[in-house]
Amino acid sequence: MHCRGNRRRHDVRLLGALLLALGALCMTKPASAQMYDPRYPVCMHVYGELVGDRMDCIFASIRQCQASAVGIPATCLVNPFYAPRPAHPGRPER
Known part of the structure; x- marks a missing residue:
């Protein structure tokens, strides 16, 4: 059970980082x-x-x-x- 909790925390952090990166990418202007x-x-x-x-x-x-x-x-x-x-x-x- 302990491993499952760590994995879930890791997945949530990864998802948060991906959403943040996607948001930053959407805010940039095209060349x-x-x-x-x-x-x-x-x-x-x-x-x-x-x-x-x-x-x-x-x-x-x-x-x-x-x-x-x-x-x-x-x-x-x-x-x-x-x-x-x-x-x-x-x-x-x-």
């Missing part, structure tokens, strides 16, 4: 992808129930973004994470 693509200077923030809410950073200029945004609920904005590529030096002249 999110980079919202702004640093390769492009302009982003379009698209929003609304029909098209969803997203950030499209695929534009070279505000004008290009505005032309693409016609007819959809969107706003064009400067990409705060834009990182232009360094210019490649040309061939040295001889």
Whole structure:
């Protein structure tokens, strides 16, 4: 009988630890992808129930973004994470 009591206590502790771990896991946020693509200077923030809410950073200029945004609920904005590529030096002249 004494062994049964210890085993039951162990099982209850294990169950409590598992529930605590599961609760902690449920409270964590999922990792999110980079919202702004640093390769492009302009982003379009698209929003609304029909098209969803997203950030499209695929534009070279505000004008290009505005032309693409016609007819959809969107706003064009400067990409705060834009990182232009360094210019490649040309061939040295001889």
